[in-house]
Amino acid sequence: MPELPDVEVFRQYMNKKALHRTIKQVQILEDTILEGTTAKQLKSRLEGRAFDSTFRHGKHLFAKVTENGWLVFHFGMTGRFDYFRGNKTPEHTRAVFSFTNGYSLAFLLQRKLGKLALVDGKAEYRKKHGLGPDAMDKKFSLADFREALKDTNSTIKSALMNQELMAGIGNIYSDEILFQARLHPKTNTKELGVRQIDKLYQTTREVLQAAIDSGADPEKMPDNFLIPQRKKSCPVCGGDIKKITVSGRSAYFCPNCQKKPSS
């Protein structure tokens, strides 16, 4: 699930539930999710401290640890949080942060494709992973969007999902953005005119914002969104949705509404 809107919702959840509480205990149930740190180090640097604030960049969530750097969450394909009371950890819990109030924040990963890291600065982590600007950052302007796509010669779907160009968009939301922009996923970036690029920027921002406003819940998304019914029929024309492979990922689109400029 976790693309930019989902991670933003997780951030809000963490803010609401787990900020400013003293961390009594850290438990790592799955060492393989640790990136550049150890269970021992996490315990020594987190226990007795608290999460002061959160920051999201693309699909990554950073939680500020009082005077002690940042804990970084990456949710892989199946990650999420669960703030629960007591000792019974939810299924698929890989790490638990227990607070002095008797509640705990569980970091869940069904498949173990997520990561947990501890870093001194957000910038260094971003640099190390080659992450471009956050797709929803206020400072990520139309000019930046044009610049990001300028030197690429790939399918537009692939470009939108390229975390080096802009961070946060994955397989599902790239499909939604291209559906709303009425662009075929295999359109080459070079085929797009200035007007289309500009429109795509607006659409990208609108789709991501609408998803965040919906709590990243397909049931609450606008009626014209493809996501809730991407394996069924087009919410606009009612036609059949087609599935093709683009950049090694499944792309769902409406052949009637989304045509390549050249065809």
Place this chain on the structure above:
DNA sequence: CCTATAGCCTGACGGC
């Protein structure tokens, strides 16, 4: 530079 593929992991689903 770009695309395709495999691998990392687990679970759900469809076909037989």
Place this chain on the structure above:
DNA sequence: TGCCGTCAGGCTATAG
């Protein structure tokens, strides 16, 4: 019911 292949909202390394 059971087994098997396929696929899944991410990312990385490698090959062509």
